[in-house]
Amino acid sequence: MGANGLSESEKNRITVEIYGQQYTIVGQESSDHIREVAMVVHNKMKEIGKRNPSLSTNKLAVLTAVNAVHEYILLKEKVEQLENQVKELEQQLKSREVD
Amino acid sequence: MGANGLSESEKNRITVEIYGQQYTIVGQESSDHIREVAMVVHNKMKEIGKRNPSLSTNKLAVLTAVNAVHEYILLKEKVEQLENQVKELEQQLKSREVD
Numbered sequence: 001m002g003a004n005g006l007s008e009s010e011k012n013r014i015t016v017e018i019y020g021q022q023y024t025i026v027g028q029e030s031s032d033h034i035r036e037v038a039m040v041v042h043n044k045m046k047e048i049g050k051r052n053p054s055l056s057t058n059k060l061a062v063l064t065a066v067n068a069v070h071e072y073i074l075l076k077e078k079v080e081q082l083e084n085q086v087k088e089l090e091q092q093l094k095s096r097e098v099d
Numbered sequence: 100m101g102a103n104g105l106s107e108s109e110k111n112r113i114t115v116e117i118y119g120q121q122y123t124i125v126g127q128e129s130s131d132h133i134r135e136v137a138m139v140v141h142n143k144m145k146e147i148g149k150r151n152p153s154l155s156t157n158k159l160a161v162l163t164a165v166n167a168v169h170e171y172i173l174l175k176e177k178v179e180q181l182e183n184q185v186k187e188l189e190q191q192l193k194s195r196e197v198d
Contacts, residue, residue: 018161025165037172041164061160062117065140066124068167073136075174082181089188096195 019045019057044068118144118156143167 014031015024016038025034044064049055055063113130114123115137124133143163148154154162 018165021158021161023158023161023165029169033169033172037165037169040168040172041161044164044168045161058157058160059120059122061157061164062120062122062140062144065143065160065164065167066117066122066136068164068171069139069143070126070128070132070136072167072171072174073132073139075171075178078178079174079181082178082185086181086184086188089185089192093188093191093195096192 018042019049019061041068117141118148118160140167 011026011028012031012034013024013026014034015022016035017023018038018041023038025038027034041064044067045060048063048067049060052060052063110125110127111130111133112123112125113133114121115134116122117137117140122137124137126133140163143166144159147162147166148159151159151162
């Protein structure tokens with residue numbers, strides 16, 4: 001989210017609360033999407049904070065980002081695998097048409 | 100990452116530096132994966148910090164997590180769309196076999 005070439009009027013400006021702090025998030029995404037993202041981050045921070053009560057909020061937030069990027073990379077591998085599967089199936093279909 | 104039922108000997112314990120702070124990350128993932136994740140988080144924090152130089156490290160880390168979760172949710176939608184595409188193609192292939 002952030003600058004994306006849309007005019008200001010096309011952007012949503014939403015204030016959300018994450019782990020006791022307020023953040024104003026600007027983006028072209030819907031308010032619902034932004035609120036969902038904020039809720040996921042808030043819940044992740046709460047969960048990691050519960051397991052590691054001695055962590056500073058700062059380290060907690062970084063570890064939350066680490067966790068999210070870790071899951072993102074795993075999901076990206078899944079996307080690549082699915083894209084290959086789609087390609088293979090499309091080729092199989094095409095070869096059947098030729099038969 | 101974190102507790103996952105593996106014995107300690109099967110876990111990797113890696114110390115990485117993110118935005119000037121050291122973090123010890125424990126997980127079943129390879130050291131390479133953990134280092135890649137740390138590097139992505141570090142670079143994201145640097146990028147967001149450059150655009151918003153007045154942000155505290157704390158808020159910067161939370162916004163980095165927001166950014167990562169946002170991208171994760173977009174990717175998840177892509178996974179669902181690809182999974183549907185695979186299902187559809189498999190059905191098309193199956194119906195050709197019946198013909």
